[in-house]
Amino acid sequence: MRVELANPKHYINTFAITSTSSSGVTNHPPAVLLHGYGAGLGFFFQNFPALGRWAGRRGTSVYALDWLGMGRSARVPFQVKAKREDIDGRVHEAESFFIDSLEQWREKMGLETMTLIGHSLGGYLSVAYALRHPTRVSKIILVSPAGVPRDPNSTIPSREVTDPQPTGASESDHAESATEGRVRDLKSSQKAEQRKESRSRRLFTYLWEEGWSPFQVVRSTVFWGPMLVGKYSSRRFIGLSEEDTRAMNEYILNITLAKGSGEYCISHLLAPGAHARRPLVDRIAALKIPVTFVCECASRLLH
Numbered sequence: 001m002r003v004e005l006a007n008p009k010h011y012i013n014t015f016a017i018t019s020t021s022s023s024g025v026t027n028h029p030p031a032v033l034l035h036g037y038g039a040g041l042g043f044f045f046q047n048f049p050a051l052g053r054w055a056g057r058r059g060t061s062v063y064a065l066d067w068l069g070m071g072r073s074a075r076v077p078f079q080v081k082a083k084r085e086d087i088d089g090r091v092h093e094a095e096s097f098f099i100d101s102l103e104q105w106r107e108k109m110g111l112e113t114m115t116l117i118g119h120s121l122g123g124y125l126s127v128a129y130a131l132r133h134p135t136r137v138s139k140i141i142l143v144s145p146a147g148v149p150r151d152p153n154s155t156i157p158s159r160e161v162t163d164p165q166p167t168g169a170s171e172s173d174h175a176e177s178a179t180e181g182r183v184r185d186l187k188s189s190q191k192a193e194q195r196k197e198s199r200s201r202r203l204f205t206y207l208w209e210e211g212w213s214p215f216q217v218v219r220s221t222v223f224w225g226p227m228l229v230g231k232y233s234s235r236r237f238i239g240l241s242e243e244d245t246r247a248m249n250e251y252i253l254n255i256t257l258a259k260g261s262g263e264y265c266i267s268h269l270l271a272p273g274a275h276a277r278r279p280l281v282d283r284i285a286a287l288k289i290p291v292t293f294v295c296e297c298a299s300r301l302l303h
Contacts, residue, residue: 005068005104012105013072015041017052017062029113029138030061034102036120036146038215038263040071040255042248043119063109067122068101069262071255078264084209091278094268095128102129106136119143124269127280130287140287143294147269147276208272213263218256229253 003012031051033044041064051062066073078097082089102125106114115138118126123145130137218225233249240248271277284291 003105003108005074005101005108007076007104009074010068010076010101010104011074012068012101013041013066014105015048015064017048017055019056019059019061028058028060029115030063030111031055031115031117033062033064034116034118034122034126035064035067035071036122037266038070038256039120040066040251042071042251042255065102065105067098067125067262069097069265072258075259075261078261080268087277090268094265095125097262097265098125099129099132103133103136112136113138115139115141117141117143118145121146121269124148124276124280127284127287127291130289131283134288137289139290139292141292141294145280145293146274147278148280149275150279150281151271151273151275153273205272208267211264211267213260213266215256215260215263218253219260225257226253229256 001014001016003014005011033041033047033051035041035043044064048062048064055062069075069078080090080093082093084090113136116126116130118124118140120143123140123142124147126137126140126142127145130140218228229252230249233252234245237245237248269277
């Protein structure tokens with residue numbers, strides 16, 4: 001179903017599983033599935049039967065959403081006005097594009113609280129949403145979330161380096177302080193390594209920072225695009241029947257060929273190399289709700 005938002009022409013494509021049973025516990029918050037980058041709620045199709053049975057037993061509902069600007073939700077213009085060097089501003093604007101629309105969707109659906117189940121980028125955005133709307137999330141389940149660790153090449157000192165030494169700890173138990181000289185030397189060595197980068201790597205970094213989207217390749221080619229999607233879907237969804245494989249290939253091709261929108265968030269949220277510009281490891285401690293991490297092997301069930 002299509003859930004209209006407050007902004008004109010903005011809507012969220014939604015798949016709902018609602019319990020029709022009047023018996024059992026009914027005070028459990030609904031579960032909301034949030035897909036990853038450039039994907040869609042259809043990626044969860046194998047999980048819906050089990051989730052339906054789960055919802056029936058608990059007397060609750062399950063919703064799967066297409067993020068605004070992805071899947072079959074409205075493909076509205078995506079813009080970030082912050083300057084390139086304003087990392088915090090860029091991250092805030094890019095996150096707001098998704099977080100604000102999710103909050104509007106929650107209000108439209110009349111939900112007080114939700115259990116968020118986020119896969120990949122959906123996990124990252126689930127945490128970002130909960131940080132801004134902590135009273136609206138009862139629990140978060142992160143399935144192979146994106147954006148958790150720090151970039152090992154970052155020149156921003158980690159808390160392990162900058163936090164004061166604990167009382168009673170010896171010098172050998174504590175990391176060396178991040179002095180201005182050490183940070184300057186680190187930046188200098190990183191610049192030297194960057195100069196050694198291959199031409200293809202420099203081109204990739206340039207395109208990434210310019211906001212290039214990998215989906216533009218599919219849209220710009222008549223033959224290679226569908227072939228690339230076919231290879232991706234056949235490798236990503238191993239074990240499907242021939243009919244389901246064809247259906248997934250057609251589904252992925254259609255949402256990929258749709259007008260570019262939310263996909264352009266990627267260069268604002270993640271640096272080249274796919275490390276978050278503001279990693280979750282430095283933010284998630286502020287949450288006061290249960291957070292469950294699901295490992296990569298289990299996430300294959302969710303695709």
